[in-house]
Amino acid sequence: MVKLVLGEEQRQLRQAVRSFLAAASPPARARDGYDPAVYARLNGELGLSGLIVPEEYGGAGAGFAELAVALEETGAALLPGPFLATVFATVALTRVPDKDLLTGIAEGRTTATLAQPPGGGQLADVTAAPAPGGGVAVHGELAQVLSGMEADVLVAPALTGDGVALVAVDLTAGGVTRTPLEALDVTRGQARVELDGAPGRVLGTPPAGDAVGDRLAVALAAEQLGVLRGSLDAIVAYAKIRVTFGRAIGSYQGVKHKLADMHGKLEQAESIVRYAAWAADESPGELPAAAALAQAYVGRACFEVARDHLLLHGGVGFTWEHDAHLFYKRAKTDELLLGPPRVHRARLAGLLEL
Amino acid sequence: MNLDAYRREARAWLQANTPSEVPPGDDGVARAKEFMAKLYDAGYSGITWPERWGGQGLTQAEERAFAAEARHYALPTYVFSIGLGMTGPTLVDRGTDEQRARFVRPLLRGEEIWCQLFSEPGAGSDVAALQTRAVRDGQGWLINGQKVWTSVAQHADWGLLLARTDVEAPKHKGLTMFVVDMRHPGVTVRPLRDMTGRAHFNEVFFDDVPVPDEHRVGDTNDGWSVAVTTLLHERLSISAGVGMSGGEDDPSGLEALRRTADTTDPLVRDELVELHIRTRALALFNQRLAQEAEAGIFPGARGSVAKLLLAELTMYRADLATRLAGPACVVGGDPLSHAISFAPAMSLGGGTNEIMRNIIGERVLGLPPGPRVDKTVPFKDLKVGTQE
Numbered sequence: 001m002v003k004l005v006l007g008e009e010q011r012q013l014r015q016a017v018r019s020f021l022a023a024a025s026p027p028a029r030a031r032d033g034y035d036p037a038v039y040a041r042l043n044g045e046l047g048l049s050g051l052i053v054p055e056e057y058g059g060a061g062a063g064f065a066e067l068a069v070a071l072e073e074t075g076a077a078l079l080p081g082p083f084l085a086t087v088f089a090t091v092a093l094t095r096v097p098d099k100d101l102l103t104g105i106a107e108g109r110t111t112a113t114l115a116q117p118p119g120g121g122q123l124a125d126v127t128a129a130p131a132p133g134g135g136v137a138v139h140g141e142l143a144q145v146l147s148g149m150e151a152d153v154l155v156a157p158a159l160t161g162d163g164v165a166l167v168a169v170d171l172t173a174g175g176v177t178r179t180p181l182e183a184l185d186v187t188r189g190q191a192r193v194e195l196d197g198a199p200g201r202v203l204g205t206p207p208a209g210d211a212v213g214d215r216l217a218v219a220l221a222a223e224q225l226g227v228l229r230g231s232l233d234a235i236v237a238y239a240k241i242r243v244t245f246g247r248a249i250g251s252y253q254g255v256k257h258k259l260a261d262m263h264g265k266l267e268q269a270e271s272i273v274r275y276a277a278w279a280a281d282e283s284p285g286e287l288p289a290a291a292a293l294a295q296a297y298v299g300r301a302c303f304e305v306a307r308d309h310l311l312l313h314g315g316v317g318f319t320w321e322h323d324a325h326l327f328y329k330r331a332k333t334d335e336l337l338l339g340p341p342r343v344h345r346a347r348l349a350g351l352l353e354l
Numbered sequence: 355m356n357l358d359a360y361r362r363e364a365r366a367w368l369q370a371n372t373p374s375e376v377p378p379g380d381d382g383v384a385r386a387k388e389f390m391a392k393l394y395d396a397g398y399s400g401i402t403w404p405e406r407w408g409g410q411g412l413t414q415a416e417e418r419a420f421a422a423e424a425r426h427y428a429l430p431t432y433v434f435s436i437g438l439g440m441t442g443p444t445l446v447d448r449g450t451d452e453q454r455a456r457f458v459r460p461l462l463r464g465e466e467i468w469c470q471l472f473s474e475p476g477a478g479s480d481v482a483a484l485q486t487r488a489v490r491d492g493q494g495w496l497i498n499g500q501k502v503w504t505s506v507a508q509h510a511d512w513g514l515l516l517a518r519t520d521v522e523a524p525k526h527k528g529l530t531m532f533v534v535d536m537r538h539p540g541v542t543v544r545p546l547r548d549m550t551g552r553a554h555f556n557e558v559f560f561d562d563v564p565v566p567d568e569h570r571v572g573d574t575n576d577g578w579s580v581a582v583t584t585l586l587h588e589r590l591s592i593s594a595g596v597g598m599s600g601g602e603d604d605p606s607g608l609e610a611l612r613r614t615a616d617t618t619d620p621l622v623r624d625e626l627v628e629l630h631i632r633t634r635a636l637a638l639f640n641q642r643l644a645q646e647a648e649a650g651i652f653p654g655a656r657g658s659v660a661k662l663l664l665a666e667l668t669m670y671r672a673d674l675a676t677r678l679a680g681p682a683c684v685v686g687g688d689p690l691s692h693a694i695s696f697a698p699a700m701s702l703g704g705g706t707n708e709i710m711r712n713i714i715g716e717r718v719l720g721l722p723p724g725p726r727v728d729k730t731v732p733f734k735d736l737k738v739g740t741q742e
Contacts, residue, residue: 002641003645004638004641004642004645005642005645005646005649005651236719236720236721239721240720240721240722247722247725248721248722250715250719250721250722251721251722251723251724251725252724253708253711253712253724256711256712256715256716256721257708257711257712257715259715259719259721260659260662260710260711260712260714260715260718260719261711263659263714263718263719264659264662264663264714267639267642267656267659268635268636268638268639268663269635270642271635271638271639271641271642272634272635272638274638274642275638293630293631293634293635296627296631297631297634297635345624345627345628348627348630348631349623349624349626349627352608352612352626352627352630354612354617354623354626354627
């Protein structure tokens with residue numbers, strides 16, 4: 001039966017990640033960018049990079065229910081760097097599976113990212129041909145790669161002599177040109193990646209259908225739930241202490257009622273994320289519709305709450321120094337990360353046979 | 355008995371005992387009472403209520419199992435809904451043992467019908483501003499005044515009534531809760547025709563209606579805290595039950611709309627996707643609240659979130675269905691005409707959306723209340739209702 005309430009161990013995981021991030025990487029530090037030392041502790045002390053890596057590759061072998069708990073916390077803290085990108089790559093790698101990379105990720109030695117088809121369409125032309133010294137030489141251009149500057153390895157589908165294969169490219173090797181893109185999201189970047197005979201390795205046949213895409217949608221929704229909650233917590237706290245016309249702004253119905261509506265979105269978003277994570281773990285038949293629902297609802301709700309949280313701060317929310325715009329920009333970037341939101345709605349329409 | 359066996363038995367019982375159709379009016383009430391007695395005797399009324407007062411003393415799990423089976427039937431339990439959802443739980447929580455022994459079992463068995471008498475023309479959202487008076491009369495009390503929005507009052511044997519017992523005290527501190535005999539000749543029930551053209555509610559007038567002191571629920575002038583108990587049960591019962599079926603017979607539900615709307619039009623398709631998204635979001639939230647309750651997490655004021663969201667979804671759904679259907683749905687008694695007329699009810703009954711947002715803001719999010727001019731002033735010095 002569907003499980004929408006966290007169990008004892010999941011609550012403990014949430015508490016552990018929450019306390020760690022509150023001390024090591026609170027939202028106020030998100031604008032400083034990726035800190036490998038924080039990642040070393042996140043992976044070392046909490047084992048987060050190996051959470052969904054199967055035990056045989058040195059991971060914890062946990063499911064999406066646990067992953068969602070972790071991503072909600074990293075989202076609420078606006079954790080910078082390649083955590084989500086590595087999760088995306090891990091989702092693809094566990095389906096191949098690739099022992100070397102999964103072990104590296106579980107041990108926290110390797111960060112990775114996954115080439116995303118822009119707009120849910122076809123991938124840009126990436127080709128892989130046998131290289132003289134073994135492996136493959138990879139050619140192609142990727143316009144937008146999540147955490148492309150920070151990740152060590154790129155996982156991408158590529159056209160080979162034998163059809164499409166999933167390849168891993170060492171982003172630190174020769175033949176790779178990475179250009180940081182000026183990003184709306186101050187806390188987490190993207191890069192343009194050009195591969196000109198970059199050394200790669202064929203991992204196997206890409207998983208069929210939407211097995212990967214659906215799980216990326218669920219993982220992203222969990223991060224968005226965190227961003228939503230982080231925004232709401234911030235503005236609720238502020239509404240209790242900021243005084244205008246002689247009383248706290250949260251006592252005005254113009255503010256209070258908006259916050260109540262935002263809380264309604266949080267409750268529904270959390271319910272959907274728990275359901276979608278459960279479907280990813282236990283009910284593959286329900287996963288496609290659950291994943292599309294998660295992106296269609298939570299992506300929008302996250303941006304709306306981040307937007308209203310910024311607006312309710314008043315003028316200070318528009319300043320660079322304040323953190324409000326960090327949530328707002330992460331929420332907008334996340335909403336578009338897996339393509340324009342209409343693709344999720346169109347997918348839902350198809351699955352509902354409308 | 356394990357839960358699966360319980361559920362199988364419930365299914366078999368419902369299949370064998372649910373009447374096919376029950377007519378409206380007094381004839382229907384008599385048939386509904388017959389059914390309720392059978393339901394009680396089979397052990398399916400008051401499943402979670404204490405055994406001592408006539409309930410089954412089982413858990414939420416059995417209650418949910420039965421509800422899941424009962425969803426497939428239109429059980430004729432409407433006239434008992436106020437008693438089962440609000441006044442009964444209030445008596446179990448706050449009544450004396452004598453009151454529990456006298457009232458709970460007949461309520462569960464459908465022998466007596468209950469209504470709830472809080473709102474007045476001058477006291478809706480601000481129900482503590484009510485003016486119906488209860489004045490000491492020897493050993494008992496005498497009730498005078500007017501109530502409104504009273505469902506099933508025309509069939510009721512008993513009413514749970516909130517009345518003012520002290521006009522010198524501030525508004526919340528001069529109220530007392532009573533059980534009043536609805537069959538007394540001093541009680542006049544008039545159907546109130548609402549915007550649907552039907553009479554879902556009544557106005558109730560009290561003219562020197564006596565109430566013995568044994569029918570006082572809670573202490574004198576402590577009626578407000580009893581009323582809060584009732585209202586909490588009301589919100590939970592509304593959010594848990596009404597309207598959540600959204601099934602095939604609901605003319606504004608997705609299943610009905612996909613049959614009638616032109617889904618080759620991408621604009622229509624996207625509207626239906628939005629309806630699906632909102633419906634699923636709320637259904638999953640309600641399911642999560644139910645699972646939390648089973649795990650021992652009491653929803654408390656979060657029941658108001660579910661109630662607010664249901665109110666908004668109900669309004670949105672009927673509005674969308676009419677927009678998709680076009681001009682034909684506003685003539686000829688189309689079911690959507692009734693749906694759009696009835697839709698505001700969910701946003702008004704059991705506390706308006708604005709009241710729900712106040713409750714969510716203050717009791718869930720912990721925001722400070724607005725300044726109040728009415729909490730410390732003697733009631734007799736306050737402005738209430740629409741007086742100039």
